[in-house]
Amino acid sequence: MLEGYYSAVTAMAAMVAEQQIIGNNLANINTVGYKQDIPQSQQFDKLLLLALRRDRGVGAVERASAIVGRAGAGLELLPVAVDLTDGPVAQTNRPLDLAIIGNGFFRLRGANGEDTYMRAGAFDIDVEGTLVNRFGEALLDVDGNTISVGNGDLRILTDGQLLLNGQLFAQLALFDLPEGSDWKKIGGSHFEPAGPTDTPVPTQSLHVLQGFLEQSNVDAEFQSAEMLSTLRLYEAAQALLRMQDESLAQAVREVGRVG
Amino acid sequence: MLSSFQTSFTGAVTNRKFLEVTANNLANVNTTAFRGSRAEFADRLYAELSADNVGLDPAEKMILPEVGTGSSLVATSIDLSPGSLAITDNQFDLAILGNGFFQLIQPDGTTAYSRDGSFAMDSNRNLVNSSGYVLQPTVTVPTEAIALRISAGGVIDVDVPDPDSPGSFIQQEIGTIQLAVFDNDRGLDAIGSNLFVETAASGAASVLSPGVGTSGVLKQFALESSNVDVATEMTNIILAQRAYQLNLNALRQMDEMLALATRLRR
Numbered sequence: 097m098l099e100g101y102y103s104a105v106t107a108m109a110a111m112v113a114e115q116q117i118i119g120n121n122l123a124n125i126n127t128v129g130y131k132q133d134i135p136q137s138q139q140f141d142k143l144l145l146l147a148l149r150r151d152r153g154v155g156a157v158e159r160a161s162a163i164v165g166r167a168g169a170g171l172e173l174l175p176v177a178v179d180l181t182d183g184p185v186a187q188t189n190r191p192l193d194l195a196i197i198g199n200g201f202f203r204l205r206g207a208n209g210e211d212t213y214m215r216a217g218a219f220d221i222d223v224e225g226t227l228v229n230r231f232g233e234a235l236l237d238v239d240g241n242t243i244s245v246g247n248g249d250l251r252i253l254t255d256g257q258l259l260l261n262g263q264l265f266a267q268l269a270l271f272d273l274p275e276g277s278d279w280k281k282i283g284g285s286h287f288e289p290a291g292p293t294d295t296p297v298p299t300q301s302l303h304v305l306q307g308f309l310e311q312s313n314v315d316a317e318f319q320s321a322e323m324l325s326t327l328r329l330y331e332a333a334q335a336l337l338r339m340q341d342e343s344l345a346q347a348v349r350e351v352g353r354v355g
Numbered sequence: 356m357l358s359s360f361q362t363s364f365t366g367a368v369t370n371r372k373f374l375e376v377t378a379n380n381l382a383n384v385n386t387t388a389f390r391g392s393r394a395e396f397a398d399r400l401y402a403e404l405s406a407d408n409v410g411l412d413p414a415e416k417m418i419l420p421e422v423g424t425g426s427s428l429v430a431t432s433i434d435l436s437p438g439s440l441a442i443t444d445n446q447f448d449l450a451i452l453g454n455g456f457f458q459l460i461q462p463d464g465t466t467a468y469s470r471d472g473s474f475a476m477d478s479n480r481n482l483v484n485s486s487g488y489v490l491q492p493t494v495t496v497p498t499e500a501i502a503l504r505i506s507a508g509g510v511i512d513v514d515v516p517d518p519d520s521p522g523s524f525i526q527q528e529i530g531t532i533q534l535a536v537f538d539n540d541r542g543l544d545a546i547g548s549n550l551f552v553e554t555a556a557s558g559a560a561s562v563l564s565p566g567v568g569t570s571g572v573l574k575q576f577a578l579e580s581s582n583v584d585v586a587t588e589m590t591n592i593i594l595a596q597r598a599y600q601l602n603l604n605a606l607r608q609m610d611e612m613l614a615l616a617t618r619l620r621r
Binding site: 108111112113115116117118119120121122123124125126127128130133135173174175176188189190216218220221222223225230231246247280281282283284285316319320323326327330331334337338341 | 358359362363365366367369370373393395396397398399400401404420421422423424425426429430432434436538539541542555556558569594595597598601602604605606608609611612615616618619
């Protein structure tokens with residue numbers, strides 16, 4: 097009987113998490129270069145098997161299956177899927193705004209020399225004349241060098257060639273993960289490979305637009321609809337929990353009563 | 356559950372700031388030489404849903420979704436593109452075509468920089484801006500002077516009565532306007548009233564005559580308009596407002612869910 101409680105409670109917990117993911121998407125509806133999260137859920141036991149398969153050898157699944165049986169069925173969220181489809185591109189006419197069309201991420205070098213990746217392309221020129229993002233991380237060209245612009249007139253062609261005062265001086269490169277690896281978001285519009293061993297590689301071709309910015313790809317209608325269904329599912333699970341509670345109470349009161 | 360309130364709250368706050376920046380741009384759509392700003396946002400940190408996983412052996416860990424915690428304002432960046440020119444009939448009106456800033460002495464003695472070239476004469480017959488700050492280098496207009504001309508190179512000529520032949524006028528040079536240029540205009544700090552001050556990021560000002568080096572040239576009887584585009588700002592107002600509402604909806608829904616949870620125990 098208590099398994100029923102479990103199912104209802106896990107469903108409620110999953111809906112709260114889903115609402116949090118929707119809330120985060122809506123909070124970032126005007127964030128340049130933001131990619132929306134798609135919550136994914138499935139039955140609890142399946143999830144456990146999947147988690148085990150990912151972390152340990154396949155043989156471990158059998159050993160753990162007894163535990164799965166006891167845990168009961170329920171609903172649990174899977175790791176969030178990031179929707180990497182392009183956001184709409186808006187014209188800003190600012191020479192240091194860059195929008196990526198299609199695949200790829202900008203590669204930047206942080207203060208400690210580590211590489212970071214992002215889609216948000218609002219750049220600036222720092223005191224030394226280097227092209228940097230809003231966090232002071234330097235944009236890297238195809239050879240992994242920072243891009244020094246100084247006080248010159250910068251033009252960026254759609255194929256990523258950088259012209260300074262009309263002279264070709266560097267080539268931009270975009271990076272993406274090989275098939276089968278995923279990006280994950282780490283905040284501040286930054287992305288990193290989800291797996292520690294995944295290394296981004298330069299894309300075959302690239303398409304960038306100077307004077308444009310890629311807007312958030314959050315779909316307001318979809319998120320609002322998801323929000324409604326989340327609320328109704330939560331309500332249903334809550335009703336289920338109360339019904340089970342009532343029938344358990346009835347059992348306690350009436351079963352075994354004589355006369 | 357409660358962190359979700361925080362998430363939607365940051366979204367509402369972010370979009371209120373978006374609204375404020377946009378409203379400020381729109382309010383200055385007719386301000387001479389105004390430079391519009393843009394609010395820029397980023398997502399906040401992502402964290403694993405459950406704290407139970409912390410400290411576990413990696414092999415024991417379940418894969419839990421990492422959930423974002425909202426958005427925040429990262430920068431308001433100034434759009435440095437020039438505004439269009441408006442022709443005026445005031446001889447003290449000046450527009451800069453190209454790079455450079457006028458230099459003005461503030462009451463505290465420090466220099467501020469501005470693109471706003473709507474000058475006037477103060478009681479000492481010095482050229483001052485609309486706040487009464489004296490243009491540098493100081494230009495004093497002689498009392499008897501009539502027509503005042505300013506060349507593209509900044510040389511100021513006036514016509515003064517000829518002492519040798521009463522009734523006729525001769526040309527007299529009374530000074531040269533000089534412009535300040537910076538290595539990085541984006542590093543300048545906007546202090547309001549159309550004024551900027553230099554910072555470590557902008558580098559020190561180099562003072563040049565108009566048309567020399569990277570400095571732009573002057574145009575008399577013209578003012579630079581605000582570079583704010585009304586259509587863009589109106590669109591931004593709508594975007595900010597709708598996003599604000601959506602975030603409040605999400606907040607209200609979390610509240611409903613919490614109410615349902617509390618009603619479990621009657």
